Amino acid sequence: MDVPVIELTGIVKSFGPVDVLKGVDLKAFAGKVTALVGDNGAGKSTLVKGLAGVQPYDGGTVKYDGQEVHLHTPREASALGIEVVYQDLALAENLDIVQNMFLGREETRFGTMDEGTMERQASETLQGLSVRTVKSVRQKVSSLSGGQRQTVAIARSVLKNAKVVILDEPTAALGVAQTEQVLNLVRRLADSGVAVIIISHNLVDVFKVADYIAVLYLGTMVASVATADTNSDDVVGYITGSKTYEGKNV
Amino acid sequence: MTDSHLAQSARSARLQQLTQLATNQSTILVGVMILLTIVFSSLEPKFLSALTANNILTDWGSVALIAVGQTFVIISGGIDLSVGATIGLSGVVSAWTMANVLGVDQTIKGGEASGALLIGTLVSVAVGVLVGLTNAFLINRFKIVPFIATLSTMGAALGFSVIISKGAPIGSASNFALISAIDPKVNPFSWAVIVVIIVVVIVGLFLHKSRFGLYTYAIGSNSFAARAAGINVERHLTKVYVLSGALAGLAGMYVYLRLGAGSPSSGTGRELDAIAAVVIGGASLMGGVGRMLGTVLGALILFTVQSGLIMIGVAPDWKKVVVAVLIAAAVAVQTLQSKNRRTA
Numbered sequence: 001m002d003v004p005v006i007e008l009t010g011i012v013k014s015f016g017p018v019d020v021l022k023g024v025d026l027k028a029f030a031g032k033v034t035a036l037v038g039d040n041g042a043g044k045s046t047l048v049k050g051l052a053g054v055q056p057y058d059g060g061t062v063k064y065d066g067q068e069v070h071l072h073t074p075r076e077a078s079a080l081g082i083e084v085v086y087q088d089l090a091l092a093e094n095l096d097i098v099q100n101m102f103l104g105r106e107e108t109r110f111g112t113m114d115e116g117t118m119e120r121q122a123s124e125t126l127q128g129l130s131v132r133t134v135k136s137v138r139q140k141v142s143s144l145s146g147g148q149r150q151t152v153a154i155a156r157s158v159l160k161n162a163k164v165v166i167l168d169e170p171t172a173a174l175g176v177a178q179t180e181q182v183l184n185l186v187r188r189l190a191d192s193g194v195a196v197i198i199i200s201h202n203l204v205d206v207f208k209v210a211d212y213i214a215v216l217y218l219g220t221m222v223a224s225v226a227t228a229d230t231n232s233d234d235v236v237g238y239i240t241g242s243k244t245y246e247g248k249n250v
Numbered sequence: 251m252t253d254s255h256l257a258q259s260a261r262s263a264r265l266q267q268l269t270q271l272a273t274n275q276s277t278i279l280v281g282v283m284i285l286l287t288i289v290f291s292s293l294e295p296k297f298l299s300a301l302t303a304n305n306i307l308t309d310w311g312s313v314a315l316i317a318v319g320q321t322f323v324i325i326s327g328g329i330d331l332s333v334g335a336t337i338g339l340s341g342v343v344s345a346w347t348m349a350n351v352l353g354v355d356q357t358i359k360g361g362e363a364s365g366a367l368l369i370g371t372l373v374s375v376a377v378g379v380l381v382g383l384t385n386a387f388l389i390n391r392f393k394i395v396p397f398i399a400t401l402s403t404m405g406a407a408l409g410f411s412v413i414i415s416k417g418a419p420i421g422s423a424s425n426f427a428l429i430s431a432i433d434p435k436v437n438p439f440s441w442a443v444i445v446v447i448i449v450v451v452i453v454g455l456f457l458h459k460s461r462f463g464l465y466t467y468a469i470g471s472n473s474f475a476a477r478a479a480g481i482n483v484e485r486h487l488t489k490v491y492v493l494s495g496a497l498a499g500l501a502g503m504y505v506y507l508r509l510g511a512g513s514p515s516s517g518t519g520r521e522l523d524a525i526a527a528v529v530i531g532g533a534s535l536m537g538g539v540g541r542m543l544g545t546v547l548g549a550l551i552l553f554t555v556q557s558g559l560i561m562i563g564v565a566p567d568w569k570k571v572v573v574a575v576l577i578a579a580a581v582a583v584q585t586l587q588s589k590n591r592r593t594a
Contacts, residue, residue, distance in 0.1 A: 054478065075480040090478040092471035094538035095464070103468055104479030106461055113461065 003066045005030050005195040006051070006082070006164055011060035013046055020046045022219040023060065027212075027250065028164060028195040033186060035206040035227075036199045038216030039239055044199045045087075047216070048166050051197075052084040053077035078105075081163035085153045085170060087199075093142040097134065098122045100141055101156040125155050129185055147178030154185055158194065165189060166197045171205055183209050203232050212250055217241050224249040275532030278583065279547035283554065290558035297561050303438035308508065309553040311446040312337065313520060314546060315501040317527040318453050319494030321545045324528050325457075326490050327470035327537025328389070328396035332381055333498040333524060335407035337517025340377035340502030342411040344370040345420035345512025354421075367431070371503045378499020381407055382492035389491070390484040404521070411514035419511035432507040442507055449500065453493075454542035466490060470537025526573055527552055530580040551576065 004027035013021040020043045028034045038044050049055040051062070053071040062069050064080050071077050077084075084090075091100050098115070101122045107114040122137045131151050134144070141149060150170055157165045167186065171179040186209050190196045200206050206213060207227060215223040215238040223230075223238045223245035237243025291297040316333040323330045348354040348370045358366060381403055388399035431441045439447075457463040465486050468476040477483050498517075505516045529535070530551060531544025555576070556569045 052478070073480070074478055078480060084478070086474075086478060090472065090475035092468045092475045092538065094467055094471040099464060099468075100475075103464075103475070104481050106464070108461070112459060113464070 002029060004028055004063075005065060006197075007063040007066075008047075008051075009061045009063070011047065011050065011062075012058045013043075013050060013055075014058060020219055021050075021057070021060075024216065024219070024221050025249070026197075026214055026221065026224070028197050029212075030163070030195050031190055031193050032211040033190045033196045033198055033209050034212045034214060035210035036197055036214050036216065037201070037203070037206060037235065037239055041218075042216040042239075043219045044216055045168065048084060048168055048197070048199065051077065051082060051164075051166060053082075054084075075104075078160070081161060082166070083157035083160075083162040083164070084166045085150075085157050085168065087168040087172060091141045091149060091153055091156075094140065096140050097137045097144075097152050100152060101125070101159050103156075105160065121159065122155070125159050126151075129155055129158070129188060131155065131185070133181070145178070146173050147175075147181055150174065150178075150182050151185065154182075154189065158189065158192075162194055164195045164197065166199075168199045169201065170198065171200065171202060179205065203235060206235075207232060214250075215239055215245070221249070223247075226250060274587075275580075275583070276541065276543045276547060279531070279544060279551065282551055283547065286551065286554050286558060290554075290562060293562045294558075297558060300434070300438040302557060302561065304434045304440070306550070306553045306557045307438055307443045308432065308440065309556065310549055311443050312501045312504045312508070312517075313523045313527060313552070314446055314450055314549045315497045315504060316494070316520060317524040317531075317545050317549045318450050318542065319497035320521075320524040320528050321531070321533060321540055321542055322453075322457060322466055322490045323396070323494050324525070324533045324535060325470045325537060325540045326466045326487060327473065328487070328490070329400065329525065329535070330385065330491065330494045331397065331400040331521050332385060332404040332407055333494060333501070334517040334519055334521035335404040335411070336378050336381045336495060336498035337502040337505055337520055338512075338514045339381070339407040339411040339414075340374040340499040341506045341509075341512035341516055342415045342420060342514055343377045343512070344374040344503060345506055346414055347373045349420055367503075370506070371500070374503040374506070375496050375499040378495040378497065378502065379492055380495070381498070382495025383488070385495065386488035386491040389487060408514070408518070415512065415514045417514065419509065419513040421506070421511035429507050429510045432504075442504055446504065449497070450542070450546055453497070454546070457542050462486075462489070467538055470539075472538075523549070523552060526577055530576055532580065532584060534584065548580075 006028040008024060008026040011021050011024040024047060036044050046055065050057040051071065053074045053076050056072050062071060069080060092103065098118050102118050107117045119137055126134065133148055133151065141152060144152065170182050170186065174182060183205060186196060186198060198210065210227050213225055213227055213230065213235060214221060215235060217238065225247065234243060238245055320330055320333065348366050352366050352369060354366045384403050385400050388394045389396055434440050465476065465481050468481065469483055469486060473483055502517065506512050509516060527549035528540065528545050530548035531541065533540025533544065552573060555572050559569055559572065560566055
């Protein structure tokens with residue numbers, strides 16, 4: 001198998017006396033969707049925040065394309081092409097789509113912001129993802145629907161040639177049609193060569209879109225399998241701790 | 251590369267934004283200004299004079315400076331209650347420095363006076379910066395909400411200014427060379443007001459055209475999003491409170507020029523005028539919303555009402571009532587607008 005784009009080994013993280021991650025391993029491959037599942041409090045969000053550089057890990061190694069890296073700030077993660085789309089959609093509602101997509105990395109020309117270039121790149125990225133639901137890239141995010149916001153957040157993540165995109169519950173707040181749209185978008189994202197990690201509680205979504213499923217249980221990775229080699233019942237068992245995975249982890 | 255369909259519609263949306271802006275808060279405010287002018291001048295013809303305009307603009311100057319700083323603070327999702335007290339403190343420290351360090355007295359003239367004023371201004375702004383840094387330190391380091399953090403620096407600044415001045419104004423109003431900058435030179439504008447206008451324009455462009463301004467909106471809109479985008483939120487807020495403090499320091503010097511003295515109570519209550527101007531100007535205390543033009547017009551309306559009421563012979567206490575109505579009306583308009591937007 002190829003070298004994983006992201007390889008986490010023995011990741012540890014505690015908050016005071018609480019050990020949230022107790023030596024977690026995880027791999028993500030280019031062009032594949034890896035679903036990260038687990039019950040509330042299993043440590044999914046903590047694992048993701050460490051990768052994003054928002055909340056650095058206490059211990060363990062992070063390898064990026066086989067090279068060990070240290071992620072301490074969002075900028076460091078972003079520089080490597082690791083982007084996170086947060087559950088609570090880290091978008092500024094009072095800013096428009098372009099401003100949100102470029103926030104923190106604006107294009108400038110002669111010291112002023114190059115609005116034309118940013119507008120063009122934003123619409124090209126949206127078109128590249130076959131997004132046709134937004135009317136204008138100058139719309140304020142507050143005027144968008146939940147699905148459109150998710151789309152903008154995903155477009156923001158791939159704007160600067162992301163290698164790894166992590167999606168935290170991208171369909172949690174969406175209706176049926178919008179969920180379908182976003183899942184299609186996730187699939188297209190992976191097909192374009194990005195390594196996608198998706199956190200979800202919805203196993204129907206997971207089985208629809210994921211190539212691999214990794215199950216966290218109380219801060220430990222209890223199973224890591226190809227979707228084709230497992231089924232919903234088993235995964236539920238791993239999540240709740242009522243079943244133990246006997247096979248070899250991917 | 252050819253322009254895509256989306257970029258084209260972006261341009262039309264920007265045009266739409268422009269027209270929306272024209273039918274927006276600022277236009278309403280200009281309308282209110284015209285209406286006030288018509289009402290006051292029909293009741294008292296002398297209202298339409300360079301003298302009245304000069305009075306209004308001179309009053310406007312000090313509050314415009316702190317309101318402009320307050321606009322940044324409020325857009326960032328905070329509030330700065332310390333700016334009024336900072337006017338007093340910076341004026342007092344500056345007057346004390348000029349009197350006791352530079353030896354400025356009644357006899358100072360021409361170039362010497364200009365030099366003293368320049369140093370006085372620098373001292374005044376430095377005091378404001380110090381207050382701003384203290385605010386930022388309390389907010390960032392101890393996570394004290396801005397309301398309480400700036401309430402305590404407000405108290406401390408007021409206390410220090412009384413301690414330093416021993417409760418009495420420092421300096422004397424009688425020296426013309428020292429305070430001539432406030433005289434109407436280009437009627438109805440004085441040099442001091444012209445400086446204020448220049449500062450307001452520069453800071454306004456800074457808010458609407460620079461990355462700094464954009465990040466201020468982003469933080470006020472969703473500070474988590476700003477952080478996730480790699481913006482150093484604490485450092486940015488420090489700059490915002492320092493800017494507000496520095497402008498309050500500048501306002502302290504402006505008030506010194508008006509009074510010819512540094513007085514500890516000279517800025518008391520001004521923070522509320524500034525907040526009123528910002529809110530009338532269309533900003534939201536929730537953060538993320540606001541425009542500099544709105545603030546500037548909001549402050550202008552405040553003092554037009556004040557001068558107008560006095561000129562038509564209404565007791566000055568009514569000003570407070572009118573201002574209260576204006577604030578309530580501004581917030582009501584804002585709420586209606588956002589409701590319309592949601593249903594649109």
